[in-house]
Amino acid sequence: EVQLVESGGGLVQPGGSLRLSCAASGFTFSSYWMHWVRQAPGKGLVWVSRINSDGSSTSYADSVKGRFTISRDNAKNTLYLQMNSLRAEDTAVYYCASWAVAGTDWGQGTLVTVSS
Amino acid sequence: SYELTQPSSVSVSPGQTARITCSGDVLAKKYARWFQQKPGQAPVLVIYKDSERPSGIPERFSGSSSGTTVTLTISGAQVEDEADYYCYSAADNMAVFGTGTKVTVL
Numbered sequence: 001e002v003q004l005v006e007s008g009g010g011l012v013q014p015g016g017s018l019r020l021s022c023a024a025s026g027f028t029f030s031s032y033w034m035h036w037v038r039q040a041p042g043k044g045l046v047w048v049s050r051i052n053s054d055g056s057s058t059s060y061a062d063s064v065k066g067r068f069t070i071s072r073d074n075a076k077n078t079l080y081l082q083m084n085s086l087r088a089e090d091t092a093v094y095y096c097a098s099w100a101v102a103g104t105d106w107g108q109g110t111l112v113t114v115s116s
Numbered sequence: 117s118y119e120l121t122q123p124s125s126v127s128v129s130p131g132q133t134a135r136i137t138c139s140g141d142v143l144a145k146k147y148a149r150w151f152q153q154k155p156g157q158a159p160v161l162v163i164y165k166d167s168e169r170p171s172g173i174p175e176r177f178s179g180s181s182s183g184t185t186v187t188l189t190i191s192g193a194q195v196e197d198e199a200d201y202y203c204y205s206a207a208d209n210m211a212v213f214g215t216g217t218k219v220t221v222l
Contacts, residue, residue, distance in 0.1 A: 044216035059209040106158035
């Protein structure tokens with residue numbers, strides 16, 4: 001069974017940093033592109049970032065470019081999102097998702113709250 | 117950046133057909149996906165490559181594409197189809213979700 005478990009969320013002050021992790025199991029993690037998607041309370045899905053299967057290529061939404069960094073450790077079956085210079089508008093549930101042509105799997109999300 | 121525009125809400129009676137549109141310039145050259153999200157749950161992929169259905173998704177879900185618009189059709193909508201639906205597409209190192217459509221079945 002595919003499992004994606006996010007962790008690392010919490011309350012952080014504006015300007016602060018957090019690192020999210022996504023532990024993967026039940027599939028060949030190193031073969032899949034991975035994405036981070038966020039959802040502010042009561043709002044829609046927003047794509048944040050993606051990384052290819054070997055970590056050599058990444059891309060970001062304009063709203064996080066230069067502040068967030070996606071990475072992965074295929075030996076540990078883990079995806080990361082380093083978030084710096086956090087703003088109130090970054091407050092959201094952050095989901096990791098494995099991305100294949102004919103299917104996706106999602107974690108249950110981790111809540112990040114940016115507030116003083 | 118890219119934008120994908122959806123109607124904010126669609127209402128349908130049980131057994132009737134619901135159609136949700138998604139419009140954006142990127143759709144003229146890139147495939148779309150559709151995701152279903154129920155309250156408190158993670159999204160589920162219901163259509164990929166504009167019109168392909170993943171395994172396990174009921175046949176009542178179908179997709180089509182024309183120019184810069186893609187459409188998700190729920191034929192014979194069921195109460196359990198009540199959810200938020202989002203289109204998605206990606207191009208040129210960017211990706212974007214649509215604005216989302218709340219489907220009410222009553």
